[in-house]
Structures are given as C-alpha cells and as structure tokens.
Amino acid sequence: MTNIKEINFAQERLEGFVRETPILNSPFLDEIAGRKVFIKAECLQHTGSFKFRGGWSAISAMNYDQRKNGVLAVSSGNHAQGVAYAAKAFGVKAVIIMPKDAPALKIENTKRLGAEVILYDRLNQDREALGLRISKERSLTSIKPYDEPLVIAGQGTCGLEIASQSKKLNIIESDVIVCCGGGGLTSGIALALESEAPKLKVRTAEPANFNDVAISLKDGKITRNHALTGSICDAILTPQPGELTFPIMNKLCGPGLTVSDQECLEAMYLAFLRLKLVLEPGGAAALAAALFRTNEIKGDNVIVVATGGNVDTTIFSQAIKNASEHS
Amino acid sequence: MTNIKEINFAQERLEGFVRETPILNSPFLDEIAGRKVFIKAECLQHTGSFKFRGGWSAISAMNYDQRKNGVLAVSSGNHAQGVAYAAKAFGVKAVIIMPKDAPALKIENTKRLGAEVILYDRLNQDREALGLRISKERSLTSIKPYDEPLVIAGQGTCGLEIASQSKKLNIIESDVIVCCGGGGLTSGIALALESEAPKLKVRTAEPANFNDVAISLKDGKITRNHALTGSICDAILTPQPGELTFPIMNKLCGPGLTVSDQECLEAMYLAFLRLKLVLEPGGAAALAAALFRTNEIKGDNVIVVATGGNVDTTIFSQAIKNASEHS
Numbered sequence: 136m137t138n139i140k141e142i143n144f145a146q147e148r149l150e151g152f153v154r155e156t157p158i159l160n161s162p163f164l165d166e167i168a169g170r171k172v173f174i175k176a177e178c179l180q181h182t183g184s185f186k187f188r189g190g191w192s193a194i195s196a197m198n199y200d201q202r203k204n205g206v207l208a209v210s211s212g213n214h215a216q217g218v219a220y221a222a223k224a225f226g227v228k229a230v231i232i233m234p235k236d237a238p239a240l241k242i243e244n245t246k247r248l249g250a251e252v253i254l255y256d257r258l259n260q261d262r263e264a265l266g267l268r269i270s271k272e273r274s275l276t277s278i279k280p281y282d283e284p285l286v287i288a289g290q291g292t293c294g295l296e297i298a299s300q301s302k303k304l305n306i307i308e309s310d311v312i313v314c315c316g317g318g319g320l321t322s323g324i325a326l327a328l329e330s331e332a333p334k335l336k337v338r339t340a341e342p343a344n345f346n347d348v349a350i351s352l353k354d355g356k357i358t359r360n361h362a363l364t365g366s367i368c369d370a371i372l373t374p375q376p377g378e379l380t381f382p383i384m385n386k387l388c389g390p391g392l393t394v395s396d397q398e399c400l401e402a403m404y405l406a407f408l409r410l411k412l413v414l415e416p417g418g419a420a421a422l423a424a425a426l427f428r429t430n431e432i433k434g435d436n437v438i439v440v441a442t443g444g445n446v447d448t449t450i451f452s453q454a455i456k457n458a459s460e461h462s
Numbered sequence: 463m464t465n466i467k468e469i470n471f472a473q474e475r476l477e478g479f480v481r482e483t484p485i486l487n488s489p490f491l492d493e494i495a496g497r498k499v500f501i502k503a504e505c506l507q508h509t510g511s512f513k514f515r516g517g518w519s520a521i522s523a524m525n526y527d528q529r530k531n532g533v534l535a536v537s538s539g540n541h542a543q544g545v546a547y548a549a550k551a552f553g554v555k556a557v558i559i560m561p562k563d564a565p566a567l568k569i570e571n572t573k574r575l576g577a578e579v580i581l582y583d584r585l586n587q588d589r590e591a592l593g594l595r596i597s598k599e600r601s602l603t604s605i606k607p608y609d610e611p612l613v614i615a616g617q618g619t620c621g622l623e624i625a626s627q628s629k630k631l632n633i634i635e636s637d638v639i640v641c642c643g644g645g646g647l648t649s650g651i652a653l654a655l656e657s658e659a660p661k662l663k664v665r666t667a668e669p670a671n672f673n674d675v676a677i678s679l680k681d682g683k684i685t686r687n688h689a690l691t692g693s694i695c696d697a698i699l700t701p702q703p704g705e706l707t708f709p710i711m712n713k714l715c716g717p718g719l720t721v722s723d724q725e726c727l728e729a730m731y732l733a734f735l736r737l738k739l740v741l742e743p744g745g746a747a748a749l750a751a752a753l754f755r756t757n758e759i760k761g762d763n764v765i766v767v768a769t770g771g772n773v774d775t776t777i778f779s780q781a782i783k784n785a786s787e788h789s
Contacts, residue, residue: 157484159506163574176506178738179486240735247490407778408567411505411740411771444738448782451734455775 136383137284139330142291142323145188148195149292152224153188154180156293158300158438161409167426168437173304174406174422175297175440178414182244184370184443185293185320186217186280192289193278194221202227207275209233209266212241213370213443214280219248230275232266238369238447257364281319282377290320294327297438301332306436308334312392312421314442315339315348316371318380324440325387335438339384339391340420342368342399347375348384349391357381367396367450370417370443392424392431399423403454406441416450418443463710464611466657469618469650472515475522476619479551480515481507483620485627485765488736494753500631500765501733501749502624505741509571511697511770512620512647513544513607519616520605521548529554534602536560536593539568540697540770541607546577557602559593565696565774584691608646609704617647621654624765628659635661636763639719639748642666642675643698645707647769652714662765666711666718667747669695669726674702675711676718684708694723694777697744697770719751719758726750730781733768743777745770 156179164172177185194206205228208218215231222229229250233242234257246252253269255262270277279286297311311328313321318339325337339348344362351358359375366372376384394402399416402423406412414422421439425432483506491499504512521533532555535545542558549556556577560569561584573579580596582589597604606613624638638655640648645666652664666675671689678685686702693699703711721729726743729750733739741749748766752759 154484154486157481157506159481163571179484179503183738244490404775407740407775411510413734413738413740448731448734452779452783456779 137287137291137323137326139326141284141288142295142327145192145288146292146295149188149191149289152191153292155296156180158304159410163409164405164426169429170434171436172425173306173436173438174410175293175438176412177293177440177442178412178418178444182216182220183445184213184217184418185290186213187220188292189286189289189319190214190217190221190278193283193285194225194227196285197276201276204274204276205229206278207232207266207270208278208280209262210280211237211369213445215245215250216241216248216445218278219245219250223249230269230273232262232269238445240447241445281317282379284379287319287323287380289323291323291327293320293440294324295331297324297335298328298331301335301438306438309434309436309438310389310432311335311337311438311440312340312424313337313440314371314417314420315341317373317377318348318384319377320440320442321388322380322383325383329387336389337387338389340424341371341391341393342366342420343393343395345372346391346393347373349393351376351381352385352388352391355385368399368417368420370415371420392428394420394423394427398427400454400457402426403451407455412441413444413446413451414441415443415446464614464618464653466653468611468615469622469654472519472615473619473622476515476518476616479518480619482623483507485631486737490736491732491753495764496756497761498763499752500633500763501737502620502765502767503739504620504767504769505739505745505771509543509547510772511540511544511745512617513540514547515619516613516616516646517541517544517548517605520610520612521552521554523612524603528603531601531603532556533605534559534593534597535605535607536589537607538564538696540772542568542572542577543575543772545605546572546575550576557596557600559589559596565772567774568772608644609706611706614646614650614707616650618650618654620647620767621651622658624651624662625655625658628662628765633763633765636761636765637716637759638662638664638765638767639667639751640664640767641698641744641747641769642668644700644704645675645711646704647767648715649707649710651767652710656714663716664714665716667751668698668718668720669693669747670720670722672699673718673720674700676720678703678708679712679715679718682712695726695744695747697742698747719755721747721750721754725754727781727784729753730778734782739768740771740773740778741768742770742773
C-alpha cells in the first residue's frame with residue numbers, strides 16, 4: 136500500500152516543477168454554505184488539473200530504459216494531459232489512448248503537448264485490451280490513471296500542501312471534500328493528511344448515478360455503478376473504485392457525498408462569480424457538495440478540492456448563463 | 463512622492479490579510495507570444511481585483527476618529543469593492559458613489575459587502591462635487607482610487623510580490639505590463655520594482671482611444687483622452703493619468719502599449735482556456751499586449767499583471783464564444 140514515505144519522495148521529485156496551488160475563499164460562498172469554505176484551486180495546476188502531479192511522479196521515477204521506450208496512458212482527458220506534459224518535459228515519447236467522444240479540447244491539448252493520440256470507440260472497443268496490446272508491441276510503460284502507487288503518491292502531494300496551508304489558516308479540524316473518480320487523488324490526499332493533519336477528514340464528492348465510491352464506502356466493499364454514461368462530469372466517471380485506492384479510502388475516508396449535474400453547473404457559476412476560477416463539471420463536484428449538502432457536513436470550516444478546469448466553452452457558457460438567470 | 467518605505471509599511475499592514483496571488487504560465491501562451499509569458503493573477507485577490515490592496519492600505523492607516531466617522535469612495539466598481547471589503551473588516555462605515563451604468567455585478571457586490579451605495583448619472587452629475595459634498599456633510603474620509611499616497615503604497619505591495627516571485631522564477635530582466643487606468647497600481651509596482659528588482663521595467667497597457675497614459679508618457683506631460691465612453695474595459699477608463707501617479711510613471715515606466723477591445727476579449731478567452739482564470743476586459747489588457755504586441759516587447763520573458771476578474775456573464779460568454787469560433 137502507498138504510504139507517506141512515497142508521497143514525500145514524490146514531493147521531492149515534483150519540487151520546483153509543481154505549482155503550490157492557492158487556497159481561496161469568499162464571504163459570499165461562506166454565506167451559502169453556512170460555514171467557511173476553503174477552495175484548493177487545483178484547476179490552476181499545470182495542464183489545468185491535479186493529474187499533472189501523478190503523471191510527473193510516475194515518469195520522474197522511471198529508469199532510463201523505461202524513459203527511452205516511452206509511456207502509455209488510457210484516459211478521457213485530464214490524465215492524458217498530465218502524462219503528456221510530464222513526458223514532454225522529460226523528453227519521453229507518450230502514447231495516449233482516448234475515447235473518440237472525449238471533450239475536443241482535451242484531445243487537442245494532448246496532441247499539442249506532443250503526445251501521439253489513438254482514439255477508440257467506447258462502446259465497441261475494450262480500452263484495457265487495446266492499451267495492453269499497444270504497450271506490449273511498443274515496449275511502453277503503462278501509467279494507470281489511479282491504480283498505480285506512483286500516481287497515488289504524486290496526487291498525495293496535493294494533500295501535503297493542504298496540510299501545511301491549513302495550518303497557516305488555523306484550520307485544525309475539517310472535512311476535506313475531494314471530487315472522486317477512481318480514487319487516486321482521494322486516497323493520496325487521505326494518506327498525506329493521516330500523517331500530517333489527522334483531524335482533516337477526507338470525503339468524496341461524486342455525481343448522482345456515478346457514486347460508486349460513496350456506495351462502496353457504505354457497503355465496505357467495491358461496488359460498480361449501474362450507469363455507464365449520462366453525466367456531464369466526464370473527468371470523474373469511473374465504473375468502480377480502484378483495487379489499490381479503495382482499501383485506503385475505506386480505512387481513512389468519511390461518508391461519500393453525491394451531487395447532481397445541475398448542482399455542479401451552479402458551483403461552476405459561483406466559482407466564476409466569486410473566485411474568478413474556471414472549473415469543469417467534475418472539478419466542481421466537491422464545491423457543489425460543500426454548498427448544497429450543508430446538512431451532511433459538520434463544523435465551522437470545510438475544505439474542498441477544485442480538481443480541474445478543462446471545460447469546453449459550450450458547457451461553461453451554459454453553466455454561467457443558466458445559473459445567472461436563476462439567481 | 464510615495465516611496466519604497468511607504469510600500470513596505472503597507473505590506474506590514476496587509477500581511478496575513480492580502481493574498482499573495484500566484485504567477486501562472488502556459489506553454490500555449492508562450493507559443494503565441496514567442497517568449498515566456500508569466501501572469502500575475504491579481505484577479506484571485508480578495509474582491510476579484512488588486513484594488514483590495516489599496517483599500518486595505520488606506521483604512522488600516524486611519525486613526526480611530528477617522529474610522530469612527532467612516533469612509534467615502536467614488537468608483538465604477540473594483541475600487542468600490544476593495545474599499546467596501548476592507549471597511550467591513552475594520553468595522554468602518556463605507557459610502558460608495560457609483561455611476562448608474564456601472565456593471566450590475568459590481569454594484570450588487572458592493573452593497574452586499576455592507577456599503578451604502580449612492581448612484582449618480584455620469585452625463586448630468588459631477589461625481590467629484592457630489593463626493594466632496596457628501597464627505598463634508600457626513601465627515602467621511604475620502605479614499606481616492608489612485609491619486610492617494612496610501613493607495614499607491616497598497617497597490618505597490620503587488621510589486622513587492624512580483625519582485626520576490628520573479629527571483630524564484632529566475633527572471634532577472636523583463637518588461638512588466640500592467641493594465642492601467644489612473645496609474646495607482648502601475649506607479650506602485652514601478653516604485654517597488656525600482657527598489658527590489660530594478661531590471662524589471664514597468665509598462666502600461668490601455669485600450670485604444672483611452673491610452674492617455676501612453677500618450678502622456680510619450681509627450682512627457684499629462685494629456686487627456688478625447689473619448690469618454692466607448693470601450694468595454696470599464697475598470698481602466700480614466701480621462702487622464704493622476705497628478706501623483708504620472709510623475710512616478712514618467713520617471714520609471716517604458717513606452718505604453720495600446721490594445722483593442724477585441725484583443726482584450728481574445729485574451730480573456732485564452733486566460734479561460736489556458737490558465738483557468740476569469741478576467742474582465744480591463745483586467746486582460748496587459749495579457750492582450752503580451753500576446754498581440756509582440757514586436758513592441760523585447761527579451762525572452764514578459765510578466766503581465768492580470769488585474770481583475772469582475773465581469774458580467776454576458777460579456778464573458780461573448781468573449782469565450784467569439785474567440786473559440788475564430789480559433
């Protein structure tokens with residue numbers, strides 16, 4: 136199991152390259168939530184999401200033979216960009232397998248970061264099998280998006296920052312809500328906080344019908360979603376928690392929170408209005424939970440991780456248009 | 463004349479309350495500019511603009527009699543919010559005189575920050591006379607938006623941050639482009655950099671037809687704009703440079719840069735896309751200059767100050783829609 140030592144090593148490898156993203160707040164958001172809301176703005180990370188941390192962590196730990204051959208990632212977008220950016224910096228060839236229906240922006244960015252992008256059909260092709268075949272044929276090192284210790288350790292560096300920033304803000308006890316897909320970031324942050332700020336308790340935020348982590352945490356065992364498509368939160372739609380991440384989350388996390396797509400859009404509008412941040416729907420789930428699930432949260436403070444901002448203009452326009460008409 | 467000592471004192475008063483805003487960058491923006499572009503994200507400051515610094519600096523320096531009576535500011539928006547926020551924190555009554563046609567969002571925010579807002583008619587009322595009358599009647603201390611030493615010193619703290627952050631980024635020599643209205647921020651930053659990083663040269667960015675500072679710098683004397691209305695860059699439309707700020711700018715700043723409204727909209731789109739930042743048109747002028755006036759800039763690096771993000775949803779939607787259609 137990944138541990139704090141590996142997170143500290145990852146931090147050493149990331150130092151000087153990762154951004155320590157700021158923690159922001161607004162009295163207007165506090166008013167809505169009925170408590171102080173602190174937003175860790177990971178959308179300001181390189182490539183627009185926390186995924187840079189895990190990608191950099193994995194590639195920076197590879198030996199020269201591995202680097203010579205290159206890396207492969209299967210991703211609908213943010214992991215793709217994180218890996219592509221890190222690979223480019225290390226001069227490593229990156230092959231990224233992306234679904235044809237991934238947001239156009241994420242596909243384009245990945246290509247422009249120098250990666251070779253191979254598109255697949257979500258309904259008719261098995262992406263795992265495709266990835267396995269290509270990585271074998273080309274001797275590429277596969278970097279999984281969450282079930283990979285080096286990736287979990289990299290994402291955990293976000294937790295180290297939260298621990299030290301919270302201390303400066305005098306936040307000793309609080310829920311820390313994390314937008315959750317497969318659980319790489321969630322479990323990494325949970326491990327970091329267990330060691331560095333044990334009264335900060337990690338909880339997950341997921342969209343309705345894709346709250347596999349919340350259900351799995353409740354059941355105490357890995358449970359799959361029934362739905363496969365049907366949410367705008369593309370960044371965090373995973374069929375089930377990871378094999379490596381779930382035991383960590385099951386040990387360390389509080390009950391999961393579930394929000395609607397509409398609430399994510401409203402949170403995007405409020406982040407635009409009050410924080411001057413651009414969030415994507417999946418990156419706004421934790422803020423939505425803090426603002427609209429106030430009865431399920433305790434204490435005077437809540438910390439949320441705004442995990443990403445890679446959103447197409449049409450969805451963003453919709454978010455700020457609809458919400459401003461309703462407010 | 464304001465000096466570095468006063469800026470250092472302002473920094474002491476602001477410490478623990480102001481945000482040290484991050485400096486961001488993107489390889490995609492570097493590609494457009496043909497050099498590395500570093501963006502000081504002052505839109506992430508409290509109240510969504512750098513104006514918080516000056517407001518806090520002024521109120522924190524007031525004696526108790528002045529605080530008891532309250533403060534007055536005349537502003538179309540960002541200065542209003544900065545003063546209102548600081549006044550609220552110090553428990554000081556704030557009266558803000560705003561034009562009726564100021565962006566609705568800025569008027570609403572100022573009210574919700576606890577200030578009394580008095581609206582005036584830009585065409586038929588003299589706002590200076592109105593402000594003078596009310597401040598006299600109610601014994602309010604007037605906080606001018608730029609021609610006020612304590613405000614210049616407060617804005618100068620942004621320059622201290624740029625100096626120390628640039629050092630960490632190994633940027634020794636560079637233009638520092640600042641979105642410029644009356645020159646409070648520009649002159650404050652110029653004074654701070656003169657002392658702390660003398661090879662960082664401040665230059666102004668202004669919208670076409672409102673480039674009074676660029677023209678005044680060229681002429682070596684204060685020159686007024688012909689136009690009074692007709693740009694979307696509401697935050698930086700001032701008739702002429704300040705009496706206190708101009709001598710500082712004239713001594714320390716390089717030639718001014720001028721951009722079109724359309725270029726500001728495109729810079730807003732690129733900040734959305736590449737930095738996950740929300741900028742208002744006037745807050746995007748410096749980025750627009752760095753991206754679209756590349757021939758007027760020298761060197762491998764350029765620093766821009768993204769001064770604010772208080773933009774209505776309609777203008778923001780327009781910016782991201784138009785630009786994405788053209789790209």
